[in-house]
Amino acid sequence: MTIELLKGNVALAEAAIRAGVEAYFGYPITPQTELLEHMAKRMPELGRAFVQAESEVAAINMVYGAACTGVRTMTSSSSPGISLMQEGLSYIAGSEVPAVIVDIMRGGPGLGNIQPSQSDYFQVTRSAGHGDYHPIVLAPASVQEAIDLMTEAFDLADKYRHVVYVVADGLLGQMMEPAELPPMQPLRKERAGWALTGSEGREKRIITSLQLNAPDLEAVNLRLQFKLAEIRKREQRSTEMLTENVRLVVVGYGTAGRIAETAVKRAREDGMKVGLFRPITLWPFPERRLSALADQVDAFLVVEMNAGQMLDDVRLAAGGQVPVSFVGRMGGVVPVPEEIYDKIEEIYVKLPVRVR
Amino acid sequence: MVEEKVVYQRPDALCDVPTHYCPGCTHGVAHRLVAEVIDELGVRGRTIGVSPVGCAVFAYQYFDMDGAEAAHGRAPAMATGIKRVMPDHVVFTYQGDGDLAAIGIAEIIHAATRGENITTIFINNAIYGMTGGQMAPTTLPGQRTTSSPSGRDVELTGYPIRMAELLAGMPGAAYVARQSLHSVKEINRAKRAIATAFKAQLAGLGFSMVELLSSCPTNWKLTPPEALAWVEQVMVPYYPLGEYKVTDEVRALTRKQG
Numbered sequence: 001m002t003i004e005l006l007k008g009n010v011a012l013a014e015a016a017i018r019a020g021v022e023a024y025f026g027y028p029i030t031p032q033t034e035l036l037e038h039m040a041k042r043m044p045e046l047g048r049a050f051v052q053a054e055s056e057v058a059a060i061n062m063v064y065g066a067a068c069t070g071v072r073t074m075t076s077s078s079s080p081g082i083s084l085m086q087e088g089l090s091y092i093a094g095s096e097v098p099a100v101i102v103d104i105m106r107g108g109p110g111l112g113n114i115q116p117s118q119s120d121y122f123q124v125t126r127s128a129g130h131g132d133y134h135p136i137v138l139a140p141a142s143v144q145e146a147i148d149l150m151t152e153a154f155d156l157a158d159k160y161r162h163v164v165y166v167v168a169d170g171l172l173g174q175m176m177e178p179a180e181l182p183p184m185q186p187l188r189k190e191r192a193g194w195a196l197t198g199s200e201g202r203e204k205r206i207i208t209s210l211q212l213n214a215p216d217l218e219a220v221n222l223r224l225q226f227k228l229a230e231i232r233k234r235e236q237r238s239t240e241m242l243t244e245n246v247r248l249v250v251v252g253y254g255t256a257g258r259i260a261e262t263a264v265k266r267a268r269e270d271g272m273k274v275g276l277f278r279p280i281t282l283w284p285f286p287e288r289r290l291s292a293l294a295d296q297v298d299a300f301l302v303v304e305m306n307a308g309q310m311l312d313d314v315r316l317a318a319g320g321q322v323p324v325s326f327v328g329r330m331g332g333v334v335p336v337p338e339e340i341y342d343k344i345e346e347i348y349v350k351l352p353v354r355v356r
Numbered sequence: 357m358v359e360e361k362v363v364y365q366r367p368d369a370l371c372d373v374p375t376h377y378c379p380g381c382t383h384g385v386a387h388r389l390v391a392e393v394i395d396e397l398g399v400r401g402r403t404i405g406v407s408p409v410g411c412a413v414f415a416y417q418y419f420d421m422d423g424a425e426a427a428h429g430r431a432p433a434m435a436t437g438i439k440r441v442m443p444d445h446v447v448f449t450y451q452g453d454g455d456l457a458a459i460g461i462a463e464i465i466h467a468a469t470r471g472e473n474i475t476t477i478f479i480n481n482a483i484y485g486m487t488g489g490q491m492a493p494t495t496l497p498g499q500r501t502t503s504s505p506s507g508r509d510v511e512l513t514g515y516p517i518r519m520a521e522l523l524a525g526m527p528g529a530a531y532v533a534r535q536s537l538h539s540v541k542e543i544n545r546a547k548r549a550i551a552t553a554f555k556a557q558l559a560g561l562g563f564s565m566v567e568l569l570s571s572c573p574t575n576w577k578l579t580p581p582e583a584l585a586w587v588e589q590v591m592v593p594y595y596p597l598g599e600y601k602v603t604d605e606v607r608a609l610t611r612k613q614g
């Protein structure tokens with residue numbers, strides 16, 4: 001294994017290839033286009049499917065089709081393109097086929113801009129299109145973590161037959177960092193027992209999200225909810241730094257988590273008892289660990305590159321036990337460590353005398 | 357003893373289940389033709405059908421083969437995804453005119469443009485059947501629907517779209533035809549067109565589409581015989597029947613195989 005200097009988008013694409021993705025469908029949009037371009041070159045080389053679709057609407061429905069045959073398949077896009085995919089994602093979740101979607105988020109709303117942002121937190125964690133469910137959402141903070149999570153995304157998608165997002169912002173997508181790619185996994189030879197492979201020698205199979213009778217559709221929903229409860233129980237992931245015996249915990253994911261890390265380190269140097277909590281799964285949100293921390297600290301500070309979306313989840317996890325503050329920038333403005341440091345200091349000096 | 361000879365029976369590719377189609381609707385005829393062709397080609401075990409959103413939404417329940425249900429208009433995209441990873445399988449979409457010519461027009465044009473090696477069966481009944489008879493892109497000038505209550509006004513809504521002619525213009529299309537289901541003679545022609553379309557796919561020649569003029573007695577508010585007469589007298593003049601694109605390769609194929 002060798003360490004190479006890799007651009008985030010390219011690393012994501014190559015990691016997906018090594019994880020055995022057999023079909024990629026996508027539409028160009030900055031800041032994820034290098035991912036599509038890498039696929040355009042590599043997939044045909046390997047005899048795998050690549051189609052530049054006519055739109056993100058078509059791309060996600062191509063993914064849906066390929067997913068129905070039981071192969072690993074994916075698309076990638078950025079915020080406006082993800083908006084266009086919502087209906088298709090809902091069909092994929094409703095018919096329980098596995099699919100992986102990369103969202104390299106940019107500033108919104110509307111056409112917004114192509115600068116790094118985390119403006120899609122609501123869009124990706126609350127639902128993927130209409131219906132009553134959450135997709136699984138993974139949020140790397142470095143190129144190496146992007147590679148690792150890309151591999152895991154396919155395993156999770158297969159395991160739960162569900163939509164799995166890998167979300168990052170343009171900064172991570174465009175950034176070059178040393179990282180190590182895993183070896184090439186062999187393509188699967190066997191298709192799953194539900195996959196559409198032609199009915200030769202067996203009963204026919206149907207993949208649909210349609211259930212006209214309310215009780216039948218409720219049964220589908222109950223199964224989906226049961227699965228989501230399992231995911232919630234088993235798949236919450238987070239990482240933390242210096243959270244022992246601290247008074248304030250800063251919570252940030254992806255790029256914002258990394259910038260917050262710099263600010264937290266400086267605050268420690270200046271004698272403040274501050275730690276960092278970085279969610280890796282945005283859904284399921286790592287609420288168990290964060291709730292436990294709420295028992296031990298005096299305050300949370302949420303850092304995001306949006307107006308405060310994960311803030312809701314942190315508040316829920318805090319359960320009213322500790323105050324939750326927020327610092328963030330919008331519209332593609334990346335916060336600098338200084339402004340996070342200033343906010344940490346502002347909160348820290350006002351923390352009540354410890355009564356615990 | 358009287359000797360019994362079976363002269364007509366359900367094709368193997370159709371399930372023995374009741375359909376939900378209205379009496380006199382030609383969706384059922386179209387299903388039967390597709391099933392007969394698939395049986396005759398002997399490809400049922402490796403065929404995957406993609407159903408639309410529209411009256412044919414349950415087509416996957418009626419065809420005895422693997423099937424998937426696409427989002428409204430997206431069947432050609434879904435079929436593309438399937439075909440690209442299962443190139444040795446036969447993949448077809450079955451779509452209505454709202455599905456194919458309105459919400460899904462981008463997907464069908466691009467599937468044809470790419471020369472996607474799939475077959476599309478396109479049911480043109482000049483109306484949105486499933487949602488209760490609204491104007492479709494194929495609704496004829498002056499035709500009354502629930503969303504064009506005083507008749508389709510071409511000044512406001514434009515003219516009906518001729519999909520066979522449009523798709524025939526795509527270089528990736530190998531075979532494009534329009535046939536009708538209003539009489540036995542036309543039904544036989546329609547079957548031959550469907551057979552050619554599937555044969556083109558089996559030979560890997562590219563995109564194929566058969567448009568079928570079809571009746572919707574329920575939303576046209578006509579009896580089944582009146583509806584068939586309306587297809588013949590009103591639809592056929594606006595939508596001329598025939599083959600609109602037959603590449604040399606496809607022609608060679610039909611000559612060879614008869």
Ligand SMILES: Cc1ncc(C[n+]2csc(CCOP(=O)(O)OP(=O)(O)O)c2C)c(N)n1
Nearest residue numbers: 409410411428452453454455483484485486
């Ligand atoms: C995104 C979306 N928009 C609208 C609908 C509602 N809808 C269901 S069927 C249909 C029209 C189908 O008409 P057509 O394709 O002509 O088929 P037919 O029913 O006539 O066979 C519409 C608009 C839907 N299901 N999804």
Ligand code: SF4
Nearest residue numbers: 377378381411485572
């Ligand atoms: S509504 Fe029209 S198209 Fe639909 S099944 Fe009835 S007759 Fe056929």
